Amino acid sequence: MRTTIPVGPYHPLIEEPELFRVVVEGERVVDIDWRTSYMHRGIEKIAESKTYDQVTFLVERICGICSTSHPIAFCNAVEDLAGVEIPDRAKYIRCIVAELERVHSHLLWLGLAGHYIGYHTIWMWSWKYRELVCDLFERISGNRQSYAMIRPGGVRQDIKPSEYKGIVAALDELEPKINMFIGAVLDDPVILARLRGVGKMSREDAMKRCTVGPVARSAGVDIDIRRDFPYAAYDSVDWKVITQSGGDVMSMAVVRLLECLESVKILRQCIDQIPEGPIVEEIPEVPVGEGIGVEEAPRGECFHYIRSDGTNSPYRLKVRAPTYANLPSFRSRFIGERVADIMIILASIDPCYCCTNRVVRIDDGTSVRALDEKGLLELSWQRTRELDSQHAHLSRRLLEL
Amino acid sequence: MNNVDPVKALQVRFPKGIGDVEERSVSRVYVGVDAGMIRDIAGFMFNNLGARLIIMTALETRAGMEILYHFSFDQLGKIVSLRVVVPMPEPRIDSITPLIDGAEYIEREIRDLFGVEFTGHPNPTRFLLGDDWPEGVYPYRKEHRGKYPYRTEEETAAMRDQILHKGTK
Numbered sequence: 001m002r003t004t005i006p007v008g009p010y011h012p013l014i015e016e017p018e019l020f021r022v023v024v025e026g027e028r029v030v031d032i033d034w035r036t037s038y039m040h041r042g043i044e045k046i047a048e049s050k051t052y053d054q055v056t057f058l059v060e061r062i063c064g065i066c067s068t069s070h071p072i073a074f075c076n077a078v079e080d081l082a083g084v085e086i087p088d089r090a091k092y093i094r095c096i097v098a099e100l101e102r103v104h105s106h107l108l109w110l111g112l113a114g115h116y117i118g119y120h121t122i123w124m125w126s127w128k129y130r131e132l133v134c135d136l137f138e139r140i141s142g143n144r145q146s147y148a149m150i151r152p153g154g155v156r157q158d159i160k161p162s163e164y165k166g167i168v169a170a171l172d173e174l175e176p177k178i179n180m181f182i183g184a185v186l187d188d189p190v191i192l193a194r195l196r197g198v199g200k201m202s203r204e205d206a207m208k209r210c211t212v213g214p215v216a217r218s219a220g221v222d223i224d225i226r227r228d229f230p231y232a233a234y235d236s237v238d239w240k241v242i243t244q245s246g247g248d249v250m251s252m253a254v255v256r257l258l259e260c261l262e263s264v265k266i267l268r269q270c271i272d273q274i275p276e277g278p279i280v281e282e283i284p285e286v287p288v289g290e291g292i293g294v295e296e297a298p299r300g301e302c303f304h305y306i307r308s309d310g311t312n313s314p315y316r317l318k319v320r321a322p323t324y325a326n327l328p329s330f331r332s333r334f335i336g337e338r339v340a341d342i343m344i345i346l347a348s349i350d351p352c353y354c355c356t357n358r359v360v361r362i363d364d365g366t367s368v369r370a371l372d373e374k375g376l377l378e379l380s381w382q383r384t385r386e387l388d389s390q391h392a393h394l395s396r397r398l399l400e401l
Numbered sequence: 402m403n404n405v406d407p408v409k410a411l412q413v414r415f416p417k418g419i420g421d422v423e424e425r426s427v428s429r430v431y432v433g434v435d436a437g438m439i440r441d442i443a444g445f446m447f448n449n450l451g452a453r454l455i456i457m458t459a460l461e462t463r464a465g466m467e468i469l470y471h472f473s474f475d476q477l478g479k480i481v482s483l484r485v486v487v488p489m490p491e492p493r494i495d496s497i498t499p500l501i502d503g504a505e506y507i508e509r510e511i512r513d514l515f516g517v518e519f520t521g522h523p524n525p526t527r528f529l530l531g532d533d534w535p536e537g538v539y540p541y542r543k544e545h546r547g548k549y550p551y552r553t554e555e556e557t558a559a560m561r562d563q564i565l566h567k568g569t570k
Contacts, residue, residue: 034506037529045541080429210454210503223453223475229428292429292471292480294455305458305471320456320507328506 002030005339009038013116013343020346024339032334034327047317052078052152052286055314060146062319063352065108068101069297070319071150076231077304078152081291082283090154092274094232097149099263103174104133105298106256109350110181113253116347117194129177136170139163139387142380154280164271171264178260185253195250198337199345202247205332213300214255215326215349219247225296237269249348286312297322299350323352407450407474407481408432411442418442434483436494442483444500446472452481454503459515461543466492466517487517496522514541
């Protein structure tokens with residue numbers, strides 16, 4: 001007998017609204033259907049009435065996790081359209097921001113994956129060490145999320161040379177923790193039992209369904225936008241694309257964890273090599289025409305297409321977030337799986353439904369009191385001051401030694 | 402798949418269906434394509450040349466509804482966009498979903514938002530818009546000026562009454 005189990009639109013384990021109708025026969029899944037857009041805000045349409053500079057802020061709010069990927073992809077598209085080459089220093093700063101974001105996003109995923117399989121130690125650990133990266137972001141940009149670092153033609157804020165030391169110190173602290181996670185996850189019999197062989201997808205299926213990012217790489221498809229369509233400073237640093245052949249949830253975990261290490265490697269080289277110079281190349285005017293920008297977000301390829309009619313706002317902006325390309329792979333990965341594994345397979349592609357719907361989500365989470373603009377700013381300033389004083393204290397201690 | 406130039410391969414295989422080729426840079430190529438042959442050409446790109454479908458873009462131009470099929474050749478570092486123009490006001494084109502699974506949802510999305518009919522789509526149903534969205538209103542067309550015609554207050558009230566008092570009257 002066939003039964004349909006609705007997962008969503010509001011489900012305690014899915015943080016955003018999305019409906020999956022899972023058809024099961026006994027314990028086994030036989031079909032799955034996907035319905036989205038419970039929070040569609042029409043960002044592509046709004047972009048048609050904003051200037052190019054404003055759209056950078058708008059697309060930054062498409063996603064709360066990979067909030068720098070969309071601006072980079074958008075600015076790549078504008079620069080492709082205008083034929084502008086950005087200054088070297090801006091390339092390195094973009095690279096640093098993007099890689100820090102990849103580390104924090106992958107650690108976030110690892111925590112969620114632990115949460116979904118009921119392994120809360122992993123969840124607590126990985127979110128604890130993710131804080132290091134978030135604090136670093138706050139020190140560099142003033143924000144934990146939505147850093148507003150990117151603008152067409154370069155970057156909006158410089159990273160001061162006095163901040164390099166703090167970044168390297170944070171990386172020194174983070175790297176052993178990532179290694180610890182790799183050891184803990186790969187050796188843990190409980191995690192192996194829950195993840196290995198679950199939600200398997202063959203290389204052929206991954207290619208047939210046009211998947212991208214870690215999902216494709218975990219099935220052995222060797223694609224990475226950072227290498228194939230180099231942007232920012234990825235062609236001047238040494239790193240490698242991580243691929244696995246399993247195509248199951250375990251392989252995805254391995255790909256993401258090893259990518260964190262590669263990111264740390266890229267970050268160290270960026271700090272070493274970053275040149276002096278201007279951080280922005282002004283774009284005098286945007287010509288008539290079209291431009292495509294791609295970026296390797298933590299979840300996969302992020303794609304922006306712009307059509308310009310020569311005015312100061314785009315005639316059409318098309319955004320394709322990575323989750324949009326990865327969700328259809330569920331058809332290959334769910335059939336024949338057990339009901340108990342539905343959640344971890346859903347989570348395995350690191351879905352970001354807001355990306356797919358292109359909406360803004362503001363969630364204070366800790367209290368119900370209303371915070372106005374001034375209150376939020378005050379909170380943020382206070383936190384930055386705290387971090388600064390900690391850092392100053394630490395520097396003084398080091399000097400005394 | 403191999404290192405042949407995909408545009409040359411297209412021109413050799415389809416001498417009739419390929420129009421203007423605009424090579425904006427090494428990695429960005431736009432190719433005008435005959436709308437009637439899109440299924441053959443997209444299928445050839447995907448199955449024979451080993452391209453990956455990134456996404457499709459629809460936009461309104463004076464010439465009609467323009468649909469772009471963005472294909473990526475990751476090994477070559479090249480994005481080839483096939484450009485098709487279909488006449489308004491009732492845009493209609495062959496669906497490529499029977500050949501490329503990855504096109505299923507974006508075709509449904511374009512159908513919802515722009516009103517393009519994809520003939521031969523295996524599941525041409527609503528995807529992004531709600532079930533109560535009226536037929537024939539396409540929010541992403543330029544003529545649509547941000548007025549979202551949801552149900553009126555009275556219609557909603559009538560519907561609620563109907564649901565609440567079902568079977569009691």
